[in-house]
Every structure is written in C-alpha cells, then in structure tokens.
Amino acid sequence: MRSARSFAALTLLAAVAAVVLFVLHLGLGTVWIPPDRVVLALLDRPTDPTDLTIVRELRLPRAILGLLVGCMLGLSGALLQVVMRNRLAEPGLTGVSTGGIFAAVLFLAGTWGLPSPGQLLPFVVLVGALAGGALVLFASSFRGRIDPLRLILTAVIVNAVLGSLTSIVMLNSQQALGGILSWLIGSLNGRVWDDVWLALPWAAAGIPAGLLAARAANLLQLDDESGRALGLPLQPARVALFGLAAVLAAGAVSVSGAIAFVGLMAPNAARVIAGADARRVLPLAALIGCVLLLAADLVAQSLSIRPPIPSSSARVGLPVGAVLAVFGAPLLITLIRRSIR
Amino acid sequence: MNHVEPIRLAQVSAGYGQRVVLDGLDLGLQQGTITAIVGPNGSGKSTVIRAMARLLPTRSGVVLLDGQDIRSFGPRGIARLVSVLPQSPSSPPGLTVRELVELGRFPHTGLFGRLGVEGVLAVESALTLTGLADFAQRPLDELSGGERQRAWVALALAQGASTLLLDEPTTFLDVRHQFEVLDLVASLCTSRDMTVVMVLHDLVHAANYADRVVVVDDGRIVADGAPAEVLTVELMQTVFGVAARIFTDAESGRMFCLPIGTGS
Numbered sequence: 345m346r347s348a349r350s351f352a353a354l355t356l357l358a359a360v361a362a363v364v365l366f367v368l369h370l371g372l373g374t375v376w377i378p379p380d381r382v383v384l385a386l387l388d389r390p391t392d393p394t395d396l397t398i399v400r401e402l403r404l405p406r407a408i409l410g411l412l413v414g415c416m417l418g419l420s421g422a423l424l425q426v427v428m429r430n431r432l433a434e435p436g437l438t439g440v441s442t443g444g445i446f447a448a449v450l451f452l453a454g455t456w457g458l459p460s461p462g463q464l465l466p467f468v469v470l471v472g473a474l475a476g477g478a479l480v481l482f483a484s485s486f487r488g489r490i491d492p493l494r495l496i497l498t499a500v501i502v503n504a505v506l507g508s509l510t511s512i513v514m515l516n517s518q519q520a521l522g523g524i525l526s527w528l529i530g531s532l533n534g535r536v537w538d539d540v541w542l543a544l545p546w547a548a549a550g551i552p553a554g555l556l557a558a559r560a561a562n563l564l565q566l567d568d569e570s571g572r573a574l575g576l577p578l579q580p581a582r583v584a585l586f587g588l589a590a591v592l593a594a595g596a597v598s599v600s601g602a603i604a605f606v607g608l609m610a611p612n613a614a615r616v617i618a619g620a621d622a623r624r625v626l627p628l629a630a631l632i633g634c635v636l637l638l639a640a641d642l643v644a645q646s647l648s649i650r651p652p653i654p655s656s657s658a659r660v661g662l663p664v665g666a667v668l669a670v671f672g673a674p675l676l677i678t679l680i681r682r683s684i685r
Numbered sequence: 686m687n688h689v690e691p692i693r694l695a696q697v698s699a700g701y702g703q704r705v706v707l708d709g710l711d712l713g714l715q716q717g718t719i720t721a722i723v724g725p726n727g728s729g730k731s732t733v734i735r736a737m738a739r740l741l742p743t744r745s746g747v748v749l750l751d752g753q754d755i756r757s758f759g760p761r762g763i764a765r766l767v768s769v770l771p772q773s774p775s776s777p778p779g780l781t782v783r784e785l786v787e788l789g790r791f792p793h794t795g796l797f798g799r800l801g802v803e804g805v806l807a808v809e810s811a812l813t814l815t816g817l818a819d820f821a822q823r824p825l826d827e828l829s830g831g832e833r834q835r836a837w838v839a840l841a842l843a844q845g846a847s848t849l850l851l852d853e854p855t856t857f858l859d860v861r862h863q864f865e866v867l868d869l870v871a872s873l874c875t876s877r878d879m880t881v882v883m884v885l886h887d888l889v890h891a892a893n894y895a896d897r898v899v900v901v902d903d904g905r906i907v908a909d910g911a912p913a914e915v916l917t918v919e920l921m922q923t924v925f926g927v928a929a930r931i932f933t934d935a936e937s938g939r940m941f942c943l944p945i946g947t948g949s
Binding site for chain 1: 738740759760761762763764765768769771772773774775776777778779780781784788789791792794796797824840844
C-alpha cells in the first residue's frame with residue numbers, strides 16, 4: 345500500500361476521478377448533457393448554443409464550488425489532525441462552522457431592516473466563521489501556549505455553547521428560519537458565480553499555503569521535545585497551522601454551510617493510502633476531498649425531495665451534506681476497520 | 686587548552702515553575718569524548734541536557750556553544766550544532782524510517798528549502814551508519830525497539846551536528862539492544878569525532894562506555910572524572926543510598942557496579 349509507485353498510481357486515479365466527476369457533474373441537471381458536449385461547451389465550441397449557457401453559466405459555478413469546497417475541507421481536516429494530534433479532528437473543531445451558523449441565525453432573526461438580507465448572508469457567515477475560529481484559538485491558549493488536547497476540549501465546548509445559542513435564537517425568532525437548515529447541514533444547491541468569487545480568494549491563498557506547511561506539519565507530528573530540538577518554534581507553528589485550517593474551513597462554510605464528514609474522511613483515507621508523511625497526506629487529502637464532495641453532490645442532485653412547504657410544490661435537490669453523512673459514514677467505518685486493527 | 690569546548694555551562698540555574706532544578710552548575714565538554722551523566726531520580730540529569738540545547742531557558746548563568754552565548758543562535762542555529770534524542774520520542778503511525786530521518790535536515794532546509802544533494806547524502810550516510818539502509822521504507826511502528834531507537838539516532842545524525850545529547854537512550858530496550866545502541870554511539874564518537882553526552886540510569890553502561898562520568902545530585906555536580914575514580918562504594922552510599930560492590934571482571938575487562946541492597 346505504501347510504496348512510492350502505488351502512491352503515485354492512487355494519486356493519479358484520484359485526479360482522474362475528480363476530472364470525470366467534474367464533467368459528469370456539469371452534465372447532470374434538468375437536462376442531461378453528455379460528457380462530449382460538456383467538454384466542447386467548456387472549450388467554447390458548443391454543438392448547441394444552449395449548452396454554453398447551461399454548462400458555463402448555470403452549472404459551472406456549482407461544480408467549481410464542489411471542487412474548491414471539497415479540497416478546502418479535506419486539507420483543513422488534514423492540517424487540524426496534525427495540530428490536534430488526533431485522527432478524529434475535523435474542520436468543525438476549529439469553531440468556524442458553529443460560529444458561521446450562529447452569525448447567520450442572528451442576522452436572519454434580526455433582519456436589521458436591510459432590503460435583501462439573503463445576498464449579504466455569505467459574508468455574515470464568513471465573518472462569523474472567522475470569529476468562531478479566533479475564539480477557539482484565543483480561549484485555548486494559556487500563557488501563550490497551545491496544547492493539542494486543550495485545543496480539542498476548548499473547541500468542543502465553544503461548539504456546544506455556540507450551538508445552544510443558535511438554538512435559543514431560533515426558538516425565539518418570530519420568523520421562519522427554514523432557510524437556515526440547509527446551512528446547518530451544508531448544501532451547494534442554487535450556487536452562482538458570486539459564490540465562487542466569495543470562496544475563491546480563500547481557496548487561492550489557503551490551499552497553496554496549506555500544502556507548503558507540510559514540513560512544519562511533519563515536525564509537529566513528532567513529540568514536542570523532538571520538534572523543538574530540531575529547531576521548530578512549536579507554538580507559532582501550531583497557531584499558523586490552526587489558522588490555515590480555520591481560514592480554509594471558513595471559506596468553505598461561507599458558501600456551502602457546515603458540510604460534515606469530508607474533512608474527517610479525506611485525511612483518514614489519505615493516511616491509509618499514503619502513510620504519515622504530510623508531504624503526501626496533505627495533497628492527497630485535498631484531492632480525496634474534491635472527489636468525495638463532487639461524488640456526493642452528484643448523488644444529491646439526482647435525488648430530489650419535495651419539501652413540505654404549503655405554497656410550493658417544487659422539488660429541490662437533497663443537500664450534499666445529508667448525502668455525505670448517509671453514504672460517508674459506512675465508508676469511513678470500513679476504512680477505519682481496515683486501517684486500525 | 687586550544688580546543689574550544691563544544692558546550693559549556695557556566696553557573697547555570699534552571700527549573701520548572703517555582704522549582705529550581707539546577708543550581709549554579711558548571712560543566713564543560715571536551716570535543717570527541719563521551720560523557721555520562723548519572724544520578725538519582727529527580728536529581729536534574731535530564732535538565733542538564735535540556736539546558737545544553739536551550740530546550741529549557743536558563744534562569745541565570747550562561748550556556749556557551751563553541752564559545753558563543755547560546756542566546757545569540759536561533760532555534761535552527763542551535764540544532765545545526767547540537768542534536769538531542771529525547772527520552773521517549775514518538776512519531777505518527779505509518780511514518781517510514783527514511784521519512785523520519787529526512788526530518789533531521791530541517792535545521793538546514795528550514796520550512797521551504799530543498800533537501801539538496803548534501804541533504805540526501807547526509808540522510809543516506811545516517812541510514813548506513815546506523816545499519817538501517819535496508820529498513821528505510823519500513824514504517825517505524827513495525828520495527829523492534831532497538832531498530833526504532835537506531836532510527837532516532839539516525840535522525841540525530843542526519844542533522845549533521847557535532848554534539849549529540851542522549852536522554853536515557855537505553856530505557857525500554859532489552860539487554861542486547863542496549864549494547865547495540867551504546868556500541869553505535871561509541872563508534873560514532875570515534876568515526877565522526879562527535880562529542881556525546883548521555884544521561885544513563887545503568888551505572889555499568891556509564892562505567893564502560895563513558896570517558897567521563899558526571900554525578901549529579903540535587904541540581905549540583907557531586908563528582909566528575911574517569912569512571913574508575915568516580916564510581917566508588919562511598920559514592921554509591923552517599924548519592925544513591927545503596928550498598929554496592931564495585932569490581933572489574935578479569936576476563937572481559939569490564940567494570941561492574943553491583944548494588945546489593947539499601948544498606949541500612
């Protein structure tokens with residue numbers, strides 16, 4: 345499993361899978377467009393002019409977001425597992441998901457007399473998410489030191505508190521907060537280019553920086569004394585890696601809501617395939633994150649539900665977060681059974 | 686003396702929180718020698734090593750590396766001169782021997798630099814010297830305790846520092862592997878002219894592998910010299926509180942220190 349050749353082969357396989365899923369994703373929708381026509385439309389040589397509009401204007405943003413969000417969550421989880429020294433760590437343990445959702449609920453409950461609060465929502469979620477991450481980091485540092493275990497416990501507590509506050513605001517709210525449900529579970533339904541532009545800067549900065557942190561991550565995986573003896577300043581390194589994980593997760597949450605499981609599954613799968621060296625685990629976790637999210641979103645798109653809203657009979661796609669939880673859990677359990685005996 | 690001492694502790698005091706562990710300690714090392722630090726539990730043995738590599742900042746006094754104040758070096762600058770093998774090092778499950786040893790180049794490459802030809806050569810020679818060339822692709826957690834300890838020594842060697850500090854390198858190893866690790870350290874000292882400091886619990890190892898034994902008790906040096914001069918029946922009684930017999934085995938030429946009881 346761990347030889348260099350099989351690692352290269354599996355990485356290539358994952359990359360090919362990501363491309364195939366991306367093309368299929370663009371084909372799927374109310375009208376099925378076969379892969380060859382999707383590719384031609386992407387290359388600006390559509391066989392049918394409507395392909396161009398459907399593929400490039402309507403479907404491309406969602407597929408790109410699937411790619412970016414999967415990548416960000418996979419990498420964020422992998423970094424966090426290093427900082428927290430725990431393979432159960434996932435992007436939600438940065439405090440960004442609960443922070444983002446609490447901000448969203450607070451914003452929607454207040455409406456603040458704004459004409460179109462919906463458009464501002466992703467920004468509000470982003471600010472809340474970053475604040476949640478900062479809160480966890482601040483609350484867990486003691487005399488300027490970050491300890492992995494203290495960080496985990498603090499994150500769990502902060503998440504519990506923010507979750508409770510979210511419930512309280514929702515219960516007290518006069519308005520229907522049905523829209524918040526899709527943020528709670530995470531969805532890519534109806535995403536447009538504006539959402540891509542919101543997530544892109546975080547992805548463009550966070551993904552390369554996260555991958556470049558591999559060597560620091562490797563040293564943090566050793567015991568503290570060994571890492572320090574090799575000359576790594578542990579505390580700044582932990583803060584930097586946590587910050588990267590939080591920024592990546594915040595960028596993802598701001599456009600998709602709190603998608604669970606990808607950030608837990610991707611790094612664990614990467615470790616089963618590639619061993620422990622962060623130079624392999626980090627890129628592979630990002631790649632597997634893309635594949636998982638695109639695959640799950642394909643399923644989510646094809647399984648639609650009719651929500652029990654009296655005024656509407658429209659069918660909507662399942663939120664991708666729900667698909668991931670349902671199909672992801674057995675996959676993850678299988679993986680863990682095989683790797684940890 | 687012409688040689689600059691690789692490390693010198695001058696009037697060093699250090700401790701944890703309220704507790705003072707080292708109290709005005711003076712100790713200089715000689716290039717190319719093996720020094721064993723021995724003493725009862727809690728005497729400050731490990732703290733001496735930690736102060737030497739600035740893993741623990743000193744409260745007062747000065748630590749000199751090659752004659753220069755250690756505070757004038759950055760963390761990686763210190764790591765280029767001094768390697769430390771902690772008492773119970775740990776690596777993530779699945780990390781291979783080569784991946785571990787490559788981390789030893791961090792003091793030279795920094796976060797983003799390339800390993801380079803020099804780095805690859807340093808890693809290869811560390812693997813060869815520790816007899817791990819055939820194990821390079823194996824995950825550390827699949828190796829025996831002795832092989833694993835050799836891998837950590839290889840990591841320290843890849844660092845390319847001329848001083849090696851080992852904190853109880855033989856703990857948790859069976860007798861044969863203890864000798865393997867100590868023989869390896871002794872051969873490095875000769876072949877690479879390395880200066881070695883080992884914290885040891887086993888006085889027989891100290892007696893037979895060290896050029897010099899430093900006895901630490903309650904944060905102070907209470908004896909310092911060649912093993913045969915230092916390890917005496919009186920010292921065993923006063924420092925360790927045990928009655929002991931000390932003799933040299935005529936056949937092997939090895940010195941033995943045999944504790945026979947608390948002696949009361």
